[in-house]
Each structure stands twice: as C-alpha cells, then as structure tokens.
Amino acid sequence: MMSNARCWRPRLAALAIATSLLSGCARGGSDLLSGAVCPPVVEYDQEVQARAAEEIVLLPDRSAIAAMLADYSVMRDQARACRGR
Incomplete structure (x- = not known):
C-alpha cells in the first residue's frame, strides 16, 4: 500500500503560511484586561456642535444619517x- 503523505505536504505548507500571515495582522491581544487600547475621541467646539444640531433638525424623519449619528x-x-x- 502506497503512502499519501506527499499529497498532504503542499496543503500543510499552505496552511502554515496562511496562519502566519493572518496572525501578523493582529495588533493586540484579545484579553481586554491586559491593557485595552482605547480609540481617540475627537473634541468638537461649541460652534461646530451648534451647527450640527441645526443641520440634524433639517433631516427627514427616520433619516439613516440620524440613526448613524446616534450610534456614533x-x-x-x-x-x-x-x-x-
């Protein structure tokens, strides 16, 4: 009976390469308690906030933009x- 181990070598090599490439994309750990990275919060001055409030009032009811701003x-x-x- 012939061994099929040679057939698996290219697949295992491709899997090892893909795994190493994908793990290189990770920038931080998955454990939040080990030092979470917090995103920056942009501060807006009063003038910009007032202008935004005026513009939001002009949006139609059930506006997708208003819903997105609520999420933001x-x-x-x-x-x-x-x-x-």
Missing part, C-alpha cells in the same frame, strides 16, 4: 469610558 454617540461614550473620563 454611543461609540463616543464607550471610548470615553474606556479612557476613564
């Missing part, structure tokens, strides 16, 4: 909490 607000709060502010 939550993400900003989470980033502030991450930084301990």
